[in-house]
Amino acid sequence: MGASLRALRALALLAGFHLLGFVVLATLAGADYALFRWAPASLAVKLTVVSLLLAIPVVRGMFMLGGRGPDDYPSGLPADPDTEPELWRTVRELAEQVGTRAPDAIVLTAEVNAAVTEEARLLGLLPGRRLLFLGVPLLQGLDQAQLRSVVAHELGHYSNSDTRLGPAIRRGRDQMLGTIRDFEARADRTRDKERARQERRNEKRAAKGRSAREVDPGGAGFTYRALARLYTGYAKLSLRATLADARRQEYAADATAARIAGRDATAAALREIPVLDSAHGFYLRSYALMGTDSGLLPPRGAVFGGFGELLSARALQLLPLRDELPDEQVSPYDSHPPVADRVRRIEELPPSPVESPAAGTGGTAGAGGGKGSALDLLTGPARTLAELEEAVLTPDARAMRRAADWPELLTESSRARLGALDSPLHRALADYTGDLPTMAVLLRVIDDGQLWQLARRLPLSDRTAEVTGRAFQELVRPALANGVTGMVLAELAGRSRLSWTFSWSEAAEVRLAPEGAEHDPEAAVAAALADRPDTEPLKRLLLDPAR
Structure with missing residues (x-):
């Protein structure tokens, strides 16, 4: 399905959400008209008030703004082209090979992830500002050829116009989920009010010496929950459609990465990222954050910098994990295909030109990438790791005392943990x-x-x-x-x-x-x-x- 058809479907799904809202409002209005015409006035007034309360979440959802604010993006450190020329040269070179416009900004994050966004307008008809988010743990754990495949994959989303539809799809999803949450919250409040009413009634009965009755909210909030289920059904239909597209987009981006950076480098990167993700979680729990309960952090620059030390020291322990791809359960609501399936598809591809012996370059290095650490693309890795702490850590975390070294952090945090x-x-x-x-x-x-x-x-x-x-x-x-x-x-x-x-x-x-x-x-x-x-x-x- 091309970008134009995907945009048309995104527009249809968004319009369907609003159409559903109009149908609900029209049904409520029709019921109110029938009540005032044929039902007793007192009953009609009461039920009309109920219908107006039901209409509030519908109207709020239809007019909910779906734009993305600065707080919705991962926090990170902007990489200035003058400060990080080699990283920018690599990204721009890959963008040219992919055949797309380079990002307008690169943001270094503390996550084991890479992502792209585009602030497009008018359902993607007008391009917008492009951002590439690049996790520093990837730079610490991948070699340059593998990082090139990761960046080429993300840039492939630009060339396929995947990011152009992001704002429209996100807006529709946010509106649907927001409406469902609103209905469910109102149903809970209605049930709680009914329970409180019955409890007050029991208190009055007890004061008169009479036995209390069982508290049972019964069907309080039923209408809100019924409408929530209606919107949930439509949300599932919409998510299945858009996330199925997302999985196809991942396969296409993988193919782009294999073509540009090489089949072997792309497959190796996909095998490596789950290992890095698991190792990074272990590192944070067992090392970087072990002293936070006692108000202590590693030395400045080591909060994220220590991850590279752990990867080097445990290289042999991590080696078998690269052959054990995650055994993921496939769900219609997964935005990414299983890693094992992605690796299998890539490894079945023929070698790309950059891996061909005829290229005379000895492998993926011929694509402009080498086997050296991707962290070497940064001008001053130690400086970047220290600045990333200032950009990512919360004010409370930055105010914590810093240990002189890792042994001091271990000793003081262990003593504090035992003391408490x-x-x-x-x-x-x-x-x-x-x-x-x-x-x-x-x-x-x-x-x-x-x-x-x-x-x-x-x-x-x-x-x-x-x-x-x-x-x-x-x-x-x-x-x-x-x-x-x-x-x-x-x-x-x-x-x-x-x-x-x-x-x-x-x-x-x-x-x-x-x-x-x-x-x-x-x-x-x-x-x-x-x-x-x-x-x-x-x-x-x-x-x-x-x-």
């Missing part, structure tokens, strides 16, 4: 003794022979709660061991007797200070939780060597 520990064992101990849940209190409980009575206060499964004696002890012992170990570590951390070894390639390792190295925390905890509890190993472990 509030485990089920802490809560059970406080509930059982009425005292602050400290190690001293826990040791006293164990020495008094009350460990298993304390264990009954822990969250237990139905099976564990039903058994007694030795069976109960065996079932609850692992949870107790986890809780006691956490309390021991928190106690040692509070006394600065723990140290953490930072690593990009492995999980952080926690160690006892040298003066306590002869003690085995795991064995000490096991002894305290044995059938015949012995707390002496724990007491020796926790004894301050300075005393």
Whole structure:
């Protein structure tokens, strides 16, 4: 389907939404006319008020503005042509090869993604300002040939006029979803009002000594929900049509990328991006953001810069993931085809001219791209990574204290996390003794022979709660061991007797200070939780060597 037909269909779907609104309004008006003509006046007035309330979401949806504001775009750092000449040269060269106008602006983002938009007007008949959003994590994880394929793919959306229809399709989708949300919100409010009315009635009955009736909102809000279902049905029809087009556009853009940047580079990039996405999520959780709960961030420039360190250190661990393409469920409402299907289609293509041996260039380098890191396209990567933090992080995040280095970030965040520990064992101990849940209190409980009575206060499964004696002890012992170990570590951390070894390639390792190295925390905890509890190993472990 060509761009003109897609524009015509987008216009028809948008017009269909408004036509549906007019049909609903006409139906409500016709019902009001019939009521005033044949029904009692009091009933007609009441039901007309109801129809006017129903008409409000319809009218609001029909006149809802669908334009995209600055806040709707990903936040990022604009790449100035004078500051990043090599990146701009590459993008403009690719635009010329694709046969389309280059973007007017390039914005570097913190996402594992690339995207293009065009602020077209009049259903795409008039072109508009073009923006290319390029995720810095892609630059850190892809080589230059792979990045060229990603950019060529996005520019292919321009050449196929895919972005021209974006505003119209987005406006129709926003109007439909906004109308549905409005109906559902009004239905919820109507149901809540009915429930509150019945509860007030029960309060009055109770004040008179009469029994309360069951609170049941019943069909309150039914009409709103019925109209919401009507619009939902049309929205599904519209989304199926537009998203089916979107999937076809992805295939076409993939073909453009393979032609311009090479089949192998395009397939490799598609295999790499899901790996980068997974690794980036792990990096944020386990490294960059591990100190935010204690108000601490990595050194300046390292919030996003550390991702490259992790990729280098874990290259061998990530290698098998490139052969394990995501097993995605196909849905009519997916905007992108499954990655595995896209890779299969690309790998079935013949080699493009840039990969032909006759080109005499040794592969994709002949297309103007090399095997070097895509990050090298930036003039000053370290400067860009630092500036990206200022552009992307929230004001609260930028105000956080910066660690001197990664080991300090690990140590301080780990100590803070242990110091704030509030485990089920802490809560059970406080509930059982009425005292602050400290190690001293826990040791006293164990020495008094009350460990298993304390264990009954822990969250237990139905099976564990039903058994007694030795069976109960065996079932609850692992949870107790986890809780006691956490309390021991928190106690040692509070006394600065723990140290953490930072690593990009492995999980952080926690160690006892040298003066306590002869003690085995795991064995000490096991002894305290044995059938015949012995707390002496724990007491020796926790004894301050300075005393």
